Structures are given as structure tokens and as C-alpha cells.
Amino acid sequence: MELAIGKTGDRDLVVDAQELVTGRTCIIAQSGAGKSWSIAVLCEQLCKARIGFCLIDTEGEYFSLKDRFELCWVGSGDDCDVDIERVDLAELMRNAIKSGTPVIYDVSETQMQEKVTELTTVLYDLESELRKPYLLIVEEADKFIPQSGESIKKIEEISRRGRKRGLGILVATQRPSLVVKNVLSQCNSQIIGKLSIENDLKAVGVFFGSRKEVEELSALEPGEFFVMGSLAREKVKMRFGRRETEHRGLTPKLAPGKPARQSTPRTPRAHPPPQPPQPPAPRPTPADEGVDEAIVPVLIREEAIDIAKSRRRRKFPFLDPEERIVAADAVYWPLAQVEVKYIGGLLRKTTKTASFVLDLVAGRLVDVNRGMKMKPGFSELFGLDETAVKIIARLPPGGSTLPEIEADTREAPETVKRAVKDLEKRKLVTEVKTAGKATVFMPLLLHEIPRLQSLRQSLQVKTEPLRGSPRPQKIRESDLRSLLKAIEPTLEIAGWRTVYYPVYEVVLAAEDGERRLYLDGISGRDLPLSSV
Ligand SMILES: Nc1ncnc2c1ncn2[C@@H]1O[C@H](COP(=O)(O)OP(=O)(O)OP(=O)(O)O)[C@@H](O)[C@H]1O
Known part of the structure; x- marks a missing residue:
């Protein structure tokens, strides 16, 4: 047969x-x-x-x-x-x-x-x-x-x-x-x-x-x-080939806000009564049960150590001893799946949505797809006050004078001056004199601020209850809300879900000191993280 x-x-x-x-x-x-x-x-x-x-x-x-x-x-x-x-x-x-x-x-x-x-x-x-x-x-x-x-x-x-x-x-x-x-x-x-x-x-x-x-x-x-x-x-x-029955192993998609609690996640019937097709019922996630959620790691600790071994350095090739691995711990990196709503559109104003994954330590945008990739995103803007964010988000590449900034932001001259000083201190704007002796403030941002309409990222990962120790979260929902409202005043946060990402922190030591290596717990690649 x-x-x-x-x-x-x-x-x-x-x-x-x-x-x-x-x-x-x-x-x-x-x-x-x-x-x-x-x-x-x-x-x-x-x-x-x-x-x-x-x-x-x-x-x-x-x-x-x-x-x-x-x-x-x-x-x-x-x-x-x-x-x-x-x-x-x-x-x-x-x-x-x-x-x-x-x-x-x-x-x-x-x-x-x-x-x-x-x-x-x-x-x-x-x-x-x-x-x-x-x-x-x-x-x-x-x-x-x-x-x-x-x-x-x-x-x-x-x-x-x-x-x-x-x-x-x-x-x-x-x-x-x-x-x-x-x-x-x-x-x-x-x-x-x-x-x-x-x-x-x-x-x-x-x-x-x-x-x-x-x-x-x-x-x-x-x-x-x-x-x-x-x-x-x-x-x-x-x-x-095709399946004849429904595939229930689909990765649950994160919905805006906290998903509704499922009282009976499984509803199999030998002969189902006629009814419109239903999306597969996901099993309750740890978040439904009020438990912190962590993404399931692929690498075990020993494998992370093996990878770290291959990354050891010597100060002078062949002369010095290689670095030693003195610690290797799983740390869980806090991320948030964020959904936002705002009013947008050029001719006709309608409600728009955007979604993205945020690194809650440094505010970078994260792409999780068989490993974690980070982009600067809004990270340079966290910690600025609302006026400073408004200024930097609206400053054209050719720069603006103080009166121009006041008109663009509709803020009082004193408030603008203070905010511009703060931006200069953080090296996000610089002052240049033009021919007419006018002072122009030019943006020094290393990366463009992402446009909301381009943000369409969601987490599609298996999670389990968080077992390890998480890195402290530095960015809260309220920090992100005030930052984004300064960029887009109509914006509201419609969904926020914290999920922890598995990372191995490996400490390598040589005679002249220690350094830390962060290895992605899913792909094994190096991650640009720090011990903040
Ligand atoms: N033969 C196939 N034809 C069409 N789609 C497929 C096929 N195999 C897998 N897929 C797609 O890939 C997705 C992942 O497949 P599946 O859930 O079987 O992965 P898995 O290896 O069991 O993952 P895990 O180990 O994480 O459970 C499915 O949801 C389905 O969309």
C-alpha cells in the first residue's frame, strides 16, 4: 500500500x-x-x-x-x-x-x-x-x-x-x-x-x-x-502536500491590546455543524494567563559557549593567550509589540494604524525573524522633552532659524531656545552662521526618524512563561506615548504587549580587562547590546 x-x-x-x-x-x-x-x-x-x-x-x-x-x-x-x-x-x-x-x-x-x-x-x-x-x-x-x-x-x-x-x-x-x-x-x-x-x-x-x-x-x-x-x-x-484538516500549529499573531481570554481554546467536533469558517483557536498565551512571556530559545547555554569560544581574541596574534570565558548567562531582553492609531492621509483624513516591535532598553526598532535585528528607530529621541522631539522631527536637512522653528512648532521663543540648547548638548543639532549672519540650526541625527506609515512589524514567535532573569525595562509605555505624540499629536497607543527575547551574555576576560558578548538565543549571531 x-x-x-x-x-x-x-x-x-x-x-x-x-x-x-x-x-x-x-x-x-x-x-x-x-x-x-x-x-x-x-x-x-x-x-x-x-x-x-x-x-x-x-x-x-x-x-x-x-x-x-x-x-x-x-x-x-x-x-x-x-x-x-x-x-x-x-x-x-x-x-x-x-x-x-x-x-x-x-x-x-x-x-x-x-x-x-x-x-x-x-x-x-x-x-x-x-x-x-x-x-x-x-x-x-x-x-x-x-x-x-x-x-x-x-x-x-x-x-x-x-x-x-x-x-x-x-x-x-x-x-x-x-x-x-x-x-x-x-x-x-x-x-x-x-x-x-x-x-x-x-x-x-x-x-x-x-x-x-x-x-x-x-x-x-x-x-x-x-x-x-x-x-x-x-x-x-x-x-x-496540502492539509485536509486545519493547521492549528500556526504562530498566534499578536492582536492590539491584551487579547481576549479564551475560555475553551479547543473546540473539536467529529461532525461540526455548518457555520462560517473560524480562524484557528490559539491556545491561551502566557499573557492571557497574566504571566510574563518569553520567546522560546533555540540555542542551549553550552552551544552559546561554543560560539563564544570561536570569537575569542588575542592582543597580538600567536603571542598572547586567548581571552577566557568567565561567565555565560541567559538574560532576557524586554521587547514590546506596539500598535498605534493616528489620523493621517493627504487629501482625506482617516484613522491609520502602524505596528512595530520596540527594544525596551534602548528604544531601537526590532525585527524578529529567526533571530533579532535592530535598527536605531526612535532611540536617539528617548529622554528628550516634547518640544525638543517636535523640533528635531520637523527640522529640514538644510536647518532652520529660531523664528522658523517657533513658527513650525508653535512654541514660545523661550521654550524653543531651551529645547534647542538641549539638542545641541546631545549633539543632535549644530549651529551654523549663514551669509546674512543669521544663525541656522542643522540636524545632526545619525538616522532618519522612521515614518509611521512605514511601520508594519509584528512578532510571530512561539512563547513560553518567562523563566530567566529579565534585563530591566528602561522605556515605558508613557515614554513612548509622549515621544510619538510630539511627532504626531493625534497618535494613541492602541496595543502594548511585553515579550522577553532570549540572549546569552558571555563575559570574556584578558589581561587588560573584560568585554561582553551578546549572542542571539535563536540565531546564535552577535547582537549590538550593552550591559546597561
Ligand atoms: N507543505 C506546506 N505547504 C504549505 N505551507 C506550509 C507547508 N509546510 C509548512 N507550511 C507553512 O509553514 C508554517 C510553519 O509550519 P509548521 O507549524 O509545520 O512548522 P514546525 O516546523 O512544526 O514549527 P515548530 O517546530 O516551531 O512547531 C505553517 O503555518 C504553514 O503556513
Whole structure:
């Protein structure tokens, strides 16, 4: 039996169902590269072929399969078919294996390790007796079989001995370098998508013929994978097909202001009554629950230290000793997703909106997309009084005289004089004499002040409750409001949400002193931050 899972070029790509269900497969790709999508496509195909599987769902994102297919959802809450805390797991799994019923084992709201240990033990024991083809799918395998830390030994055993019992395994991870080596090396089929972190590229190197092939991985698009091993006759680049059920693993988009509390985040029904299409219901975010939100890091501390090692310097090449790493700590950088409203338009005045992400330490604009990038934005203007901001925001490149500034800002001469002095002190304007002996004040801003209509940035990231220590926030909503009101008097802040970004602060020491390196906790790149 064959399962159509996607396309390679314009040909359908089919895989052998027997090989998938009783074999050992890994799906590896970084966050956002399409793992959950591809697992869902595989599950849909298995459901259609009436082949049994049990999917360990760590995020509660697969229940939408129930909208189309007959399966059993074991989890927490009223919407589930079976309560994970009360289920007789051996009995349920025996029936599921015998009847080939798919099971979603949703551990997102439970003690995951304990529940997964119990499931894998039950499955292995049952299959030692029943020997009927059944597939175990382990999402986020790095959580359950980590390279360092407590690994669930039954999963390792299934990867070694499951096949003979009819019990196949499919493990998915975004961090292959963090998964126990022997499970990945047991996999006779690999489905590998976009990867960018060096350690992860190294970890999958064994599946490829050359470094050049491995490097192709970083150029893949979401949904594109290489399929290799027993599932495909030869290595093929493919794209997973359309999903038949809704994808609930979408990154929740930040809405203006505090999002409405969701009383029941999940509303699956086997036969939904006719109703207009609804946007997928996001799980409540930490912000809904009144907890500080942090973006989930990709790098672990040891990897940050490895990167920092490669950045060590010597004063004189070959003569001096290299710098030493004396500390490496995760610090969380405060950011805010800001939504603003203002009245704008050249001919007809209408309400306009803008959105951006602000660094709450230095006031820079931030672009978060598989790493954090910073632009100066409004940073030079924080700390100025309202008149000074008004002046600098309106000052033309050729400069203005004091009476011109007074007319532009409609401020009293004394107030303008004081503000201009402050701007001179901060080296944001300079005084020049023109031929007519008039004094002209010229702007010295290093960067243009961003125009509101050009700001369309939002955070699309996975968050978790903040666990580490955050950098103190220096910029408050009120600071930003008065700054922006000086630029655009009709402006109101319509939404503000604080989210913490993971950064590693590494202290490097040499004989002549210390320096700090800030490494992006997602991309591993250097960040232009300081120890303020
Ligand atoms: N085959 C595909 N066809 C169309 N869109 C896709 C495909 N695969 C992925 N996508 C798009 O990419 C987004 C991210 O995919 P997905 O949620 O599966 O990533 P992921 O690797 O599971 O990420 P994470 O590990 O962070 O959960 C999806 O919301 C979808 O928009």
C-alpha cells in the first residue's frame, strides 16, 4: 500500500505504508520549517488508509484531525474523548492496536515525561504480544530522548527492537544535535527540512554524501524536505502536500491590546455543524494567563559557549593567550509589540494604524525573524522633552532659524531656545552662521526618524512563561506615548504587549580587562547590546 504525501517537482511522491508504519523514521527541521504540517499530512494519509498510529502531541495542536477522521483524542479537559489522568491505558491501547484506531495522546497539559514513559511501556509490552503493525509518532523528541539529561529508555528500546514486534517509530525534532545519537542512527528513513544551526547541520551530516549537500538544507523553504533511506528509492527533494484538516500549529499573531481570554481554546467536533469558517483557536498565551512571556530559545547555554569560544581574541596574534570565558548567562531582553492609531492621509483624513516591535532598553526598532535585528528607530529621541522631539522631527536637512522653528512648532521663543540648547548638548543639532549672519540650526541625527506609515512589524514567535532573569525595562509605555505624540499629536497607543527575547551574555576576560558578548538565543549571531 502506498501513501501520497506530496510532490517532487510535478510528480506525486508516494511512500510505502508498511515501511513507514513498522520502520524507523526521523523528521528533522528547524522551527517553522514545516514539521507539524508534514506529520499532519502523514497522519491524514494514515487515517485515510485506516492504519493505526499513536501520536504524542506536546503542543495540543493535532486535535483538528478529529474534524475529518475517526480517532481517539486522549488528553486533558472536557473536549477530549478520554481523560489522560483517568484512562486505563493498557486497555485503550490494546483496542486501538487491534482495531487500527489512531490515537492522539495529548500531553501538553500534563507531566509529559511521566505520561510518555507510561505510554511507551504499555505500547511495547502490548506489541510484544499482539505484533500488529502500529506506528508511534514522537513530536519534539529532544524533550523525551535528550542527549544530555533523563532519556526515556523505552523509546530507545522501541527504536531498536520495535520493528520485530510490528511497532514502528517516527521521531520529530528541531534540534537533532540534542537527541540521543543512537535513536537517530537507528532510523532507516530520514525526512530532513531546513536547518541553520551549525551543530544541527553537523548532526545530520551522517545522512548525506558531502558537506555541500548538507549546506543545501539551509536554503530550503518551509514545507520542503529531503526524503532518504527506505522510504524513497533515492534521495528526493519534495514538498509536503496540502492539509485536509486545519493547521492549528500556526504562530498566534499578536492582536492590539491584551487579547481576549479564551475560555475553551479547543473546540473539536467529529461532525461540526455548518457555520462560517473560524480562524484557528490559539491556545491561551502566557499573557492571557497574566504571566510574563518569553520567546522560546533555540540555542542551549553550552552551544552559546561554543560560539563564544570561536570569537575569542588575542592582543597580538600567536603571542598572547586567548581571552577566557568567565561567565555565560541567559538574560532576557524586554521587547514590546506596539500598535498605534493616528489620523493621517493627504487629501482625506482617516484613522491609520502602524505596528512595530520596540527594544525596551534602548528604544531601537526590532525585527524578529529567526533571530533579532535592530535598527536605531526612535532611540536617539528617548529622554528628550516634547518640544525638543517636535523640533528635531520637523527640522529640514538644510536647518532652520529660531523664528522658523517657533513658527513650525508653535512654541514660545523661550521654550524653543531651551529645547534647542538641549539638542545641541546631545549633539543632535549644530549651529551654523549663514551669509546674512543669521544663525541656522542643522540636524545632526545619525538616522532618519522612521515614518509611521512605514511601520508594519509584528512578532510571530512561539512563547513560553518567562523563566530567566529579565534585563530591566528602561522605556515605558508613557515614554513612548509622549515621544510619538510630539511627532504626531493625534497618535494613541492602541496595543502594548511585553515579550522577553532570549540572549546569552558571555563575559570574556584578558589581561587588560573584560568585554561582553551578546549572542542571539535563536540565531546564535552577535547582537549590538550593552550591559546597561
Ligand atoms: N507543505 C506546506 N505547504 C504549505 N505551507 C506550509 C507547508 N509546510 C509548512 N507550511 C507553512 O509553514 C508554517 C510553519 O509550519 P509548521 O507549524 O509545520 O512548522 P514546525 O516546523 O512544526 O514549527 P515548530 O517546530 O516551531 O512547531 C505553517 O503555518 C504553514 O503556513
